[in-house]
Every structure is written in C-alpha cells, then in structure tokens.
Amino acid sequence: MRQRHRKGYVQKHNLEDKPLKGSSQANTINIALAGNPNVGKSVIFNQLTGLSQTIGNWPGKTVERKEGQLEFLGFHFNIVDLPGIYSLSTYSLEEIVSREYIVSEEVDVIINVIDATNLERNLFFTFQLLELEVPVILAINQCDILDKRNRSIDFKRMEEIFKLPVIPCVAIHGKGVHQLLEEAIELSVYHHPHQHYLKKGKRMHEHLSHAHRTQELYTKEWTMHLRPKKSFQFPDLSSLLKFGKEVEGKIEYLISEISQFESYFSQFNYPGRFLAIKLLEDDNVVNSFFKKNESTRYLLNIAEDFRKELEEFHGEDIHTIISSEIYNKIHKIIRLVLISEKKEERKKSLSDKLDQITTHPFWGYVILILILVGTYFFTFEIGNLLGGYLEEVYGMWSVEIYGMYGADPLWVKLLWDGVVGGVFGAIGGVLVYVIPFFLIMEILQDSGYLPRAAFLLDKFMHFLGVHGKTIIPMILGFGCNVPACAGCRIMETRREKKISVALTSLIPCSAVLTVVMGLVGRFLGPIYVGLLFLINFVVIIIFGKVLNKTMPGKCTELIMEMHEYRAPNTKVILKQTWNRSKEFIFKAMPIIIILGIVLELLLMFNLLEPINLFLSPITFILGLPLICGIFLIYGIIRKELTLVLLQDLAQSLGMTLPMLLTPLQMFVFSLVTMLYIPCFATIIIIARETNWKYAIKIALLEVGVAIVIGALVYWGGTFLLSLL
C-alpha cells in the first residue's frame, strides 16, 4: 500500500525538482490552527510547541496570531494559532485576516479544531473552510467530555463524508495531538487526503511515520515531495457543499463567469466557488477584487440582481439564506455521525449550579463584588506579609553595611542604595503583590467566569456606551492595562474598541494598587483606599458617558457565547502565572533598578531640583512637595515607580514617608498616580489598537482630569481641614 502511494506520487512529480517551498528549510511544514473561539486551539498549540500561549475560558484571548516551532519525525513544523472565529466572512477584522492567511502560501496544512460537544456550530466554520479548498485536518477536540455525556461520534463516517482526515483529540491531556502532525506530514507528502479508519479489521491506510519512525533517510526522501498546497488535490466534495437549487444555480453561473478570468483571480488565491459565494453575499473584500478589474466589474451587477432575486424569493437576507442552507446540511450530517447511547438525562452538574448562582439576579452581583474585593484583599494580605518581611531584611542588612563601610562612600550609595535597594524595592514593593494578583486573574480566566460578569453587567455597560463584553478586558485591567487594552480587540466596532480602551486604561492596575496600598492603605487605612477607588470609578463612568455622547455612532448589542465552567487546570494556571510574572521580572525589574541608580546619581549631583522646579506649577496646584515632580515623570514608565522611588528617596534622605508627605498629600499623590496617564506601554498598545492621535488624546485628557481632580481634592481637603 505504502509503496503504491509513493510510486503513484513519484510519477506525478519529478524527484529532481527542487522543493518549491518558500520557507528557508526544505523540510518545513507550516500549520495553522483554525476554528471557533474557545475550542482548544491554544491548548493544542501549547501541547505541540511547549510555548506559553495564553489559555483562558473566554472567547478572544488569542488577540493576534501566535507562532511556534517544533521538530517532529525529522520535519520542522511552523505552527500558527489563529484567533477564534465563527465564520470566514467580513464580520470582524480577524475573519478577514484569517481567511487571507489560510489561503496564502505561508500555510501548508490547516488544522480545523472542532469542539466535539458543540459539533453543529463548529461544523459551520468547517464548511466555510472547505469552500477555500485547502488541505484541512479535522481535529475533534474534547472527546472526553462528549463521552461523559454518553455520546460519541462516528469518526469513520465523518471521514467518509468529509473525505479529509478526522482525528479525535483530548488536547488538554495531549491525546491525539501528535497524530495531527503525522497527518499533516501525510497531507504534505501525498497531496491528497486518505482515509485511515479500520475497515473489516484491516487498516485502510498505514501512516508513513508508523513504519519509519526514526529513519531519517526516508524523511529526507519525503521532504523532496513537499510542495506548496496548490498542488494539493482537494477531494471532490461537490455533493456535500452544494446548496439548494435556486442558490446553487446562481453560484454555478457565477463560477463559470469567474473562470473566464482565472489568470486575474489567481493572484488572490481564492478558489472560484468561494469568490462566487462571497460575491453573491455582497462581501466587501471580494467585491473589491471585482471592482479593481475593468472587465470583471459587470459581475457585480449580475450578483446584485441574483441577490435581490433570492432575497425576494426567500423573504430573507442573503446571509440568512446561505447560513440556513449550510445549517440544514450540517443537521443532516449530525444525524449521521452523532450517536447518543441513551437518552440523555441531564443531571444538574456542579457547573450548572455554579452557573445558576453566578448569574443569579441578586447573588450574581454579590459574588461579583466579593470576587473583586476578595482579589484585592488576597493580593494585599500576601503582598504585605512578604513585603514587610523583605523590608525588615533589607533594613537589617543596611545597618550592617552602613556600620561596616559608612553610609557616605560613592559605591555604597550606588551599589547598595541604588542596586540592592532597587531590587528589594521592586520585589518587596511590587512583585509580592503582582504574583498573587496574576494567580487570581488566571483562575478567573481559566474557569470561565468572565463572560458571566459580562452577562450581569451588560446593562450597566450600555450606560457607558459599550456592551457587556467590555467588562472582560476591564477586569483583566486590574492586573495589567497592557494586555487588557490589547484584549479590547474582542469589541466588534471601532467605536466600541475606542471607548473600551479608554475605559480600560483608567482601571487601576496592580501597579497602581501597590502605590495606593503602600501609601494610603498603609498610612491612612482602608476607608481612604475605598474612597480613592470610588473617585476612580466615578471618573470612569463620567469618561464613558462623555465618550458615548461625543463619539458618532450608536452602541451595538451584545452577542456573545457563554461557555460552560470548567475546573481550572492547576498546571496551566501555575505556568501562566509564572509566565506573566517572568515577563514582569525581566522587563520591569531592570528598569526599576536602573532608574533607582539614576535617581541616586541625580540626588548626588543635585540635579533633581531643576527638574522639580520645572514641574513646580503642577506640583503646586496639586499641593504636593516639590520633590514629587520627578516621580510623576517616572510613573509614566511604570506607575509603581512613583512609590518605589519615593521610598528610595526617603531612605536616602534618612526619612520615612509620613515625614515627607502629609496624609492629604499622600491621598492626592495616590489619586494622581491612579488617574494621570496610562503608563507608556499602555499608550503604545492603545495607539496600536486605535491610532496615535487617539492614544495621545486619551493620555492628555487623563492628565488633565487627574490634575483637576487632584487639585480639587487637595484644596477642598485643606479647606475642610482648616474648618476642623
């Protein structure tokens, strides 16, 4: 069998031909993972590449495609994780980008990850993928959960229907994951799909890799056969993909017209049938292909006539007609392949119960508040404990060092106060808060709680001009604004994305939290912390209201999938927490340490004063001591620097924070730090998600708001205190 296959292949292509691959290595196979959101693409990606792609139980965490590499059976694999999408239309930018990527030369094999528990909806995407006539492997994931529901899928039959490899997987346990790669090799070498389920006790097809697992010689020979996916012989699925008579007739006519311009359309990589369907559907991107060329323009009019005819005939919108047709076909397939072993008795599982209580009209909100408050308390208790301990250690060591060498020599100032003090400040002042916080955020993400919060708060968010989904990046923003603002990509329209990033950038992140807790929480008590947060949230609401009023357009409605809860996977959570913390340690810590040294140098050469003098109008309005000016500048880089460096300064001056700042000043200082500007990284992300003009506008607006509110609080507070 194997021999025949190989021979059959060699006849078609001359072995002497150099591989036509665009990639640098001859034995490279490029794989793209595509599918609906939250079906386990990222899990498969991580299983394969060992990389730490963010996994979460909410749709949209893969905000841009991630790439990873691995070596397997002598082949080099390039794996790309595409964002989860429901369709290949033009609903969102992700859909357009994904479909262009899928047909491009950069990908050889597409793995369509399908959630076995949600076959019907997932197959809708598969049907769209099949229209693109690219080499597809169907990976049926979460088969174990389906088993638990006493259902199973007839994989053999499914393979017969789709004429493409169908592989059952349990990605979270790594089951079936490497078989996907073997299948990818097969597809790239043979250029046609094969079936490999047992038939009458005999294997239909034996894998190349099964027979020659380690024989590199064979691998080398096979790599000669790798060709771009254009040479892939897509199976004849016309009977499967055919629409109803009315629609199909029109599409066939369009296909025959399009085929006249094959040489022109070949540059877009899309097959004729796909172009015909999308032309009929009035797809902007495909329309533009037709508009570009003088001679194909007439097809736009024909398609429009067809569309009107169909819409009139069915009394429905064209998208609805085509989707209905596809869903009808899927429904028939499901009947064939999905086997219910016995009538399912849906007992209320723990997940259902949790679902019920967390979306309860009363308890749902109580739980939401408890989660948010609990997160802060947990973070703060742990952070305080560890931070206090570290501070003690540093204090003890400082005494010893000063005792031995004195506090004045240059090297003591630079190395001890600057470097070691900086490290201790960064760990004790920031890291101890950041790690527990990330841990909770990961648990929240992985369990699937976030969409519930979106469900509960949708109404409230409409008040701010966005729909409930915004709450997901906003909650993540409590951890760090940077990934949270990037996560605003899940918003559907530009307008909502703009409002979302602005609101998310105002969420007090863990860095702000450390400043607030370390200053106000430590010296003034929790009531004032609450007051600060209250002011912050009022500002967010006002901001949202104003943006909603001033930005043209209207708020769209929420359409969101809500996934079942799942038990957080300890390994995944710990790994992700570590990854995030690692990022912080290696990116933020060096900055903190270097700036700590710079601060020492500035202090030594009395260079702080000119800078502070320059900023004095602002510090004066805010009622802060002159010396704070420089820290507000540093805070733009990372917000926790304001406090960490202030502490450093106090130490260098031999003072404590309460000696440096009055309670009111502490409050104002924290408030300003909270509001005044998104940190540098956040501004960059906002600019990337929207544009620079908008990012700068938001940043300046926030600075203005912070100064106004800070001044109001200071002068108002001073006035009130004088009355007492």
Place this chain on the structure above:
Amino acid sequence: MIESILKNIQGKDQRGSSLIKCLTECEKDEIISVIKVDTGKKAKQRLSNLGIVPGAKLVKCRSAPLKGPLEVKIKGSSLVLGRGIASKIFVKCSEEQCQYI
C-alpha cells in the same frame, strides 16, 4: 414590512396569532423556534453564522435583571444576546423536542 411578513406567517399558522412573539417575551426553559430575525444587517450576519436562522430551535435560559441581556441555548452552546437584539428575534413555540439542544 415585518407586520406583513408576520401576518403572512400567522395566516399559515392554524393555531392563531398568540403564538408568535419576540424572544424577550418567552418563558424560561421554553423550547422555541425562530421565525424571523429582524435586526440590522451586521447583527443578522453574525446571528445567522451562530445558527440563529429561521427554523432554528432554541431554549431560553435566563435573563439578567433590570432588562439586561438574555441567555439562550442553541445548537449545544449558550449565547448571550442583548435585549435590543432579542426583541427583534421573532419566535414561536416549538412542539417538537429538539434533541440537539
């Protein structure tokens, strides 16, 4: 226009007009089938991609308080729909049980 369509459908429906309602008016756990989606073009596209097309069976699960969004089960998954959209989806009671919900 929608009125005329609804009238048309109601005419065919022997059981009278009271059966047709919008999604927001449905009872909890009621099995219903979609008759007409009357939202804007973009939302219609997304809804049809997610399986909310005429004839689709779904179950209304719960709705958020204070006229918040509501959750429906369709094709084995849960969808949350804003109230505005839900009020533009017209449905009727479905007698036949749908085994894939």
